[in-house]
Every structure is written in C-alpha cells, then in structure tokens.
Amino acid sequence: MSETNAGAGHGWVRSWSAAPQAPDAGLGSLDGVTPFKDVTVRQVVRISGGGHRVRVRLSNEYGTAPLTVGAAGIGLAVDGGAVREDSARVLTFAGRPAVTVPAGAPILSDPIDLPLPALTTLSISLYLPELVESCTYHDSSLDPAWILAGNAVAEAVLPGEAEPLPARALLSAVEVVPDAPATAVVVLGDSLVDGFGSTPGTHSTVPELLADRGLYVSNQGISGNRLLNDGLGASGLARFDRDVLATPGLGHVIVSLGHNDLSIAAMPRDGDGPLADLLAMFPGGPVTPDDVIAGYRQLIARARDRGVKIHIATLTPDEGAEMHTAAGESARQAVNTWIRTSGAFDGVLDFDAAWRDPAHPSRVREDLHAGDHLHGNDAGYRALADSVDPSLFH
Template identity: 40%
Template sequence: MTTKTTKAPLPSARLATARLTTVAALTAAVLTAVPLSGATAGEKRHDGAWRGAWATSPQAATAPFGPNWSQQGFANHTVRQVVRVTTGGTKARIELSNRYGTTPLRITGATVARTDKGASVKAGSVRQLSFGADRSVTIPAGGTAHSDGVPFPVRALESVTVTLYLAAPTGPATFHHFASATSYRADGDHRSDRDGTAFEETSGSWYYLTGVEVGGGAPARRDGIVTFGDSITDGVGSGPGVNNRYPDELAERFAAAGKPRSVLNHGIGGNQVTNDTVWAGEKGIARFKEDVLTEPNVRTVILLEGINDFGGSLPRGVVAPTPEVSVERLIAGHRTLIRQAHARGIKVVGATLTPVKGSFYDTPAVEAKRDAFNHWVRTSGAYDAVADFDRAVADPSDPDRMLPAYDSGDHLHPGDAGYRAMADALDLDAL
C-alpha cells in the first residue's frame, strides 16, 4: 500500500451520526469462547463471576507536561480516587498494579465507599477491603493484586471512591497520566474518613488503581467491551470530572437502553501501536496482552490507534520524537492486535483515525498516511466490524478537518460533543 490514495466519498446524509458498518459474517471461531486451558496465568485469576466495571491502563512514572505524584511516589500518604462504574452488582473488588515498580509495593490498607462531593464519601458507606483476609498486601515489582470481594451494591453509572493508605515509602509509582478526573492526597492515615477536609492536595492522574470489578446482581455474561487506543480513547479534550469520554458516552447509551454493559477504557494519551515511548506507555502490541486479555468476560474490543505512530516522528519540542512509521508497519501492528484478540475469542471492531487538519500533526505526509490507513480499515475485511469515527466527526465541507462543534480547540482531540458523536456512531446491536 502506498501513502497516497483517493479518499472514499463522504455520505451526504448526517455525517455526524455515521453508523457502525459490519463486515461480512463473523466466523464461528471468533464467536466461540476459548476454553480455560488456553488462558494465560493472568486470565486464570478470574473465576468467571466477576465483570469489569471500570478500568484504566497503567504507565511508568513520568511528568512530561508538569509535576504529578508519580515520580516521587508516596510515604505516609492517603490517596483517594473517584471513578464511575459502567455496570452494577451486589459486591465489588479492586485491582491494584505495581507493573512498573522496581521494588515491592506495600498497601497498608484500602477502602471503597460511595462518592459524595469532592473527596467526601457518603455516611455509612465505607467498606474496609482485605487481601486474602489481611487488611494489608505487598505487591511484588511488576505484579498485580485483587482485593477480596466485599458486599457493596452499586448501580451502573454510579461513582465510587477508592482510598489507599501507603505508610511506607513507595518509590516511583505506577499510575495513569491523563485521568480527566481529580485524585486527592492527605498526610497520614485517612482511609476511613467520611469528609474530605484532610485531603488538601489534588492531582489529575490515577495511582496504582487499575480496575474496579463487580459481581452478583445480573449473571456474569461474556459481553464486556474494551476500548483500546490513545488520547482520543483516553478522553483528552473532554471536561474534567464529567465522564464525557467516548467510552463513557457508550456506557450511557447501553444504560439508557436498559442494558448496562461493562465498557472498559484502556486508552493512554500519546500511546502508539508500534513504538514504545518514554512518557506514553509501552507500544500497543506489547501492552494489549496485559491490558485487554486479562479483563474478565470481554467479548469485544474497539481499536482506535495509530495517529501518534504517524505523527510521533515530528519534532514538536514537548517530547522526544519516535521513529517514523509507515502505513504498512501500522497495518502489521493492527493485524497483530487482531490475532491476539481472535486467539481469545474476542471480536474486533476497527476504527478509522479522526481528522487532524489544523493540529500539530497536520502535514501532507501524515494526512496521506491517515487517508491510506483509513481506506484499509474500511475495505480490508481484517476486522469483524468497522467504526467510521473519521466520518462521524469530520466537517462535511472540509473532510480533513474536524467539525468545529466537535473540536476541543486543538483540532486533534474532540470535545464533549465530539466524543458524544463518536459514541452515537456505534451500533449497539452490532456490539
């Protein structure tokens, strides 16, 4: 495939609500569950009774855009983090990651509670968490831990607050950079506090917390969805604390239809499919196994990633450029992700790359690659279905540019309305 191609004509009717187009019939192999004997050790930790309610992808400590708490870590601190779950149940547990730690991580104690306002939680809702019947847990370097399940009725789209007390020095922290949410920190042990007055420091990142899982209520079914990608999946450009990322909007559509689903966000701002980066996580073809294939009861993954592969080689002065990536190399990366998913019986929805005209990625070379890759996504038949996010948010009068009403202002990331249009472009029945 060359880097120049003729653009497919845009449909004349309602570009912003372009629907998900399914590819010819799915193979039986894709729709058949994989037996447990084929699962990895990471996947075997799930007993089938749990489903993901919220998730994020961990990253190594970094601070390319200003200070956060990851590089120094914590010592005699309590960290309180608020997340919104996409599906409900009658019990809950959390997942904590020390994937990028170089020493064992000691969690002195943890709680889960119903969110009130800011760092406050609702009276009577605090539940102490245990780990193998102990209140504390030590997570080895590179490791992950789940708490024991605790009775904790929660509804779809309800916010919950997870609080960690870290008594001993942690060293650099495994974290998630762009949370589009506020985390809180206090000196000393405040894991059981109802009010938030002790939490005087704030951060726009998540620390150690990588999942909330629920059980009970509706029977556990293999119908979960993982959204995998870069900053446009991560929600950069959406308002802070309002849960308007496109995966959030998708979860709201399912809930409004009376069919709440597990919708898990595994986007990392700046991430690439083919290149590791010093600030935006491991390359997608490496992290996919740990971030996606270890999630419980997942049926579908939506792949939206590649614009950073094409634009990351441009010298922009914020972060170090990465090696140039051809269209052929990005396609090979996506085929690798598809193979990994299909080997686990997971259906793959491929998404076209959204417009970049007017952004810091706007060059003739990047645009030619974007066009060529999108043509391949639409026509190759490599995926089980295609989500045409490009056409969903493009300006009908200038298809290389995002519609101004959908633009966050940097001409690369959608704003809240743009993320809503992306979610509306997905056919719930096809998913």
C-alpha cells in the same frame, strides 16, 4: 463454588479501568507531587455496569521496589471527596487489611458484597505508610483525587488540608459480579479514548458515553499512545495481553490506535524546532501504512485466538493541528481505506466520518474539537459515541 462462578452464577466482569503507565511515560502530571509516604490517596471512579460483588485491582507493575498498602477502603462517593458512611467497606487482601505488592506485579483485593447499580460513583482510599519510589500511575485523571496526611482511609469527610492529585495512582481496575450475564468491552486507544480535551468530572469520554447505554466498558486509552512503538505508555502491541486480553469477562475490543504512529513518523525532525521536545518522547523510525496494517493484523489474530471480537475505529482528521503534514494525511487516508474495505475486523466504527468537516474532509468540524483541531470537546466525543451501534456488542 469458586470465586469465578460465585453469586448469581456469573463470573467477574471489569467495569472500570485506567491503563497503567511508568512514572516517566506520561504527560508529567506527577512531576510536582511529593513522592507518597505516610499519606492516604483517595480516588473517585465511576463504574460502567453494576453488580452485587466488587473487587479492586492495584498495580505496582512499574514499581522498582515492593509497594506496601497499610490500609484500604471503598464506598459510595459523595461530592467533595466524602464517602457515604453506611456504604464504607474495608478492603482486604487474603483476609488481611495490609499487603505488600512485589515490584512488577498487580494485586486483587478480596471480594466484597456491595450492591452497585450501573454508573455508581465509588471512592477508593489507599494508605501508603512507606515511600513509594516509583509510582505506577495513569496520566491524567478526569475524576477528582486527593492526597491526605497519614492514615485517613476511615475518614468519611475529606479534611480541609487535602491536596488535589492530578493523576491516577496505583489503581488500575474495578471488577464486579453482575446480576445477569454480561461481557466487557475494552476500548484500546490514545488520547481520543483517554478523553483529552473533555471537561473533567462530566464523564464525557467515549468509553463512559458508551457505558451510559448499558455496556460494561473498560477504558484502556493512554494519551499519546501508539500502536507500534513505546513512548507515552507501552505500545498497543506490547500492552495488548495485559490491558485487553487479561480483562475478566472480555467479549469485545475496540481499537482506536495508529494515528499517532503515522502523524509523528511524518513530522520533520530537525532537532531544534518548536516540537523537538515533543518528538523526543516518541522514539522509532519511519512508519508506513503497511506497518500499521500489519500491527492491526497482529491484534486481530491475538484477539481471535481468545474468542474475542475485535472492532476498529477509522483515524480522525487533523489538519490545522501542529502535527499535521501532507505525508501524514496521505498515510491516514490509506489506512482508513484499508479499514473500510478489508473486512478484516468484526466491525468498523467510522470516527473519521463522525468528525470530518464535509466542506473540508481533512479537518475536524469546528464545533467538535477542543481548539487544537486534533482532540475532541464534549460534543466531539459525544458525536463519536453516538456514531457507534451498541448492538455490535450484544
């Protein structure tokens, strides 16, 4: 029997993910971090759905040279960076404890038999003996991670001199073989999916809150991401095949993109304003509602070619935020009207209705934003998740 059909007769399903980014295509969380060499990176992740076999996907997709992993391990995480010793397992690659990953490529570990209930918190450690010149990463991380000197993969307790790591490094997915048939839900989006503004360590992002309801959820949000143009991460159209359609066990995708396309395109570019540095990170010309709608139609066609159901989130209010303009608001309303009335998607998640202030519909309710009138706080992301009917994904 092949690995795909191993175990209880069910194939692999992605249970956790972080969208890969180039080191110069994020918020800069790695800027003050010494390039990895002869260090162990230990990262904590919380899976969504459980299973009885597990494998890990590493990414050198934005690497400029081969990546050497000298040793790797996985186990159940204990607070403070420790690993529960009876759960510790060595990760291997084609039966070997070390591997070299070509530049531009991902790699999957060998499967490991390890019973994992839903919402299990895992610790994953990678020993990097050679210089990592260009680290594929995800910016930023809401779960703890550390850098340890030397090969500390087998260390159950975190040494006192461990250095905090503020981003995901080289780790892009955890996949399991479930105990019963299951499908993955991928949430493709920007900072609202990535959880910007939520409290670190509380699992308050929309994908994690949906996982609390028993779904296998893969978070493919990138803060600052756009649908049509690159900038902070490759555009949604560019990364759709890798980050969504290649997901093992994929059944549904939720799209929460387009807001940054419209609002950034509508902002004045006078070259020396207070937001000039921000705007320099977002190249591209004017973007209209019709452009965003055409992008949505591309995602719909590509999803349905694979037999995947595709759902869309309406664009949330932003009046009071630095990026708000009257032109951007008009464009947002036009796109939301199309989303609600076109019938083009399999489902509509009305995030706009969940967040808007009834007395001032172009603003987020005061108790739901993170102080910037744009991103959610913990209550705000819970309001979005609570507005989603989980029966859409069954």
